[in-house]
Amino acid sequence: MRRITASVVGTFAGTALLVALKFGDGAPPQVASAAAGGVQPLAQAGTADPSATPVPPSHQPIGQSGAARPRTSKSNRQIASKPTSKPTSKPIRAVPTGTGGGSGLKTGTFAGAASTNQYGTVRVTVTVSGGRITDLQATYPTSPSRTAQINARAIPALRQEALSAQSAQVSTVSGASYTSASYRASLQSALSAAKA
DSSP states (O other): OHHHHHHHHHHHHHHHHHHHHHHSOSOOOOOOOGGGTSOOOSSOTTOSOTTOOOOOGGGSOTTOTTOOOOOOOHHHHHHHHSOSSOOOOOOOOOOOTTBOTTTOBBSEEEEOOOEEETTEEEEEEEEEETTEEEEEEEEOOOOSHHHHHHHHHHHHHHHHHHHHHTSSOOOOOTTOHHHHHHHHHHHHHHHHHHBO
16 A cells, blocks of 8 residues: 555656646755655745746646646737737717617608519508617408418518518518519618618
8 A cells, every 4th residue: 555655646746846847947846755744835935936826726736736837838828818809899870860779760651662573563561660660561462362372471471570680681481482572672662761
């Protein structure tokens, strides 16, 4: 058992000596023998770098609690001191009276131009309040029955997406590409009319 303890302590002492010589100030550390009761702190009393911050116990090698932390290289300090993100301050602009919260849309109801495709005409009317789109209404073909089915499914989906996006940038509804294109065109026309 004594040989195992001496072997373990010797391994730690050798490792500590190598680390101290590599990162230390050149002064040899004090290491006690295994027979004397274990490993002493690496740095001599009063010689530790006063600017070094202690390493948390969970990050210290066994037998080195209280030892001075090795100094970091210049390149490590530079990397650590770089900011992780750029400041994102933007100048504040005054919002002119009569328009909504900075979106540039006037309050009111605005009808878009009719947009005709091979299955009929779609026309979107937009309601704006406080600079935000608050409602969208559309007229669209309701016959023949297949066109009515497609439009009954596509128009509500386009309306919901436009309200969420607060713009005419809406995706094409699967199976309703003509209706989607006409809806976008008419909505964009209505939003252009609402611009301040």
